[in-house]
Amino acid sequence: MESVGVGLIGTGYMGKCHALAWNCVNPVFGDCPQVKLVHLADITEAQARDKARELGFADSTADWRAVIENPQVDVVSVTTPNSFHPEMAIAALKAGKHVWCEKPMAPDIKDAERMRDAARGSGRVAILGYNYIQNPIIRHMGSLLDGGEIGEVFHIRLEMDEDFMADPDALFYWKSEASAGYGAIDDFAVHPLSLVHKLLGPVSSVMADMAMPYPDRPLADGGRRKVETYDIASALIRLENGASGTLCVSRTAWGRKGRVAIQIFGSRGSIIFDQERMNELRLYRNDGPSANQGFATILASPDHSPYERFLPAPGHGLGFNDMKTIECRQLLAAMQDENAHVIDFEEGLIIERTVHAMAQSYHARGWVDV
Known part of the structure; x- marks a missing residue:
């Protein structure tokens, strides 16, 4: 593929993140x-024209179907609100295009299954935008786990918190609409679940609770609308490998800006990671004299590929958009039938089913199998 x-x-x-990744993947x-x-x-011809100029696209349109029908387009990035993902992704796959769709797949599990089925029948690559799994330090965490550095894993703790919806006076927008999904569990929880899925395997059962801190929000033109x-x-949560765990997520956590935290506890040690310090992890090994034991901080470095493609030395640090560029490279690998570290629509549906099991558990007030 030339x-x-x-x-x-x-x-x-x-959308800008995808455009930056497409622009950067070959130079990197x-x-x-x-x-x-x-x-x-x-949405509009004028906005599309301006964005095409800013992001480097040759042509623009207010009709998304025109993008899919363009014979020069081989792969489509879908970065619209969640409720539009199914129609757009399925149409692209039926048109013979590869698809890079942002997470989650869809608010409705039936639509997510339709997306998976369309990918199966298309012969094309269809992946989801789980860029946190691309972090070189997360990949190193996987190597540590695979190498038995902390022994048998028996418990995990997951958190994802931000404060972009913490202000009760923030205006109502689409993430508070039922058409967007359940809320924090599918907008947020899918990210830590993607890490667990890649590092330790699928979730087998869940028991969940959900909360709505603000019952309504103001509208731009006055009045209020129910959240x-x-x-x-x-x-x-309980994993298929037998490990237990907890998951806590919030979009209203004042002071948290991009926290995706995972703690993994094993029979011989522990590993801790926090996305707000995304270029390091902390490793505890139960080795040697107890007086010398403690957490060691491992900084991302050229030893953790593909960090070296971006920077020549440790301590300089990769960022969110760099993860997207790595994800773009993995997508291209998949499109060329190479081994790729991605979450495709098959694996994505497993994560979606976990989320829907959590919602079912909340309403049933009990454990639910995924």
């Missing part, structure tokens, strides 16, 4: 097909 034509649907925060890795930014879609999603959730 070149790949890219289409982008949606140019908000994540140097071994990719030539990336051609072909066609971009946004339809849950901004806080917590769950007990």
Whole structure:
């Protein structure tokens, strides 16, 4: 594959992240097909035209179907609000395009299953935007676990917290609509669940609770609208490998800006990671004299590939958009039938089913098998 034509649907925060990744992947890795930014879609013709100029796309449109129908487009980035993912991703797959869709798959599990089925029948690559699994220090965590550095894992603790919805006077927007999904568990919890899925395997059963701290929010033109999603959730989880765990997520946690924390406790040690300090992890080994035992901090470095593609020395630090560039490289690997570290629609559906089991558990007030 000498070149790949890219289409982008949606140019908000994540759309820009995808565009940056497409622009950076070859300069960073140097071994990719030539990336051609072909066609971009946004809500209005004027906005699409402006974004195409800013992000480097050759053409623009207010009709997302035109991107999918463009014969020069080989792969489509879908970065729209969650409720639009199924229609757009399925249409792209049916048109013979590869798909890079942001998470979660869909608010409705039936739609997520339809997306999985479309990917199965298309013969094309379809992956989800779980960029945290691409962090070189997270990949190193996986190597430590696979090497038995902390022994048998018997308990994990997961947290994801931000405060972008902590202000009760923040305006109502689409993430508070029921059409977006349940709230924190599918907007947020899917990220730590993606880490667990890749590091330790699937979740087998859950018992969850959800909370709605603010019952309504103000509208821009006056009045208030009822909030339809849950901004806080917590769950007990059991993994298929027998380990127990807890999961706590909040979109209203003042002071937390991008916390995705995972603690893994084993028979011979522990590993701790926090996304707000995304270039380090802490490792405890129960070795040697107790007087000398303690957590060691491991900084991301060129020893943790592909960090070396970005920086020549430890301590300088990768960022969120760098993870997206790594994810883009893994997508291109999958498109060339190479081994790729991604979460495709098959694995993504497993995570979606975990989320829906949590919602079912909340309403049933008991344990639910995934």
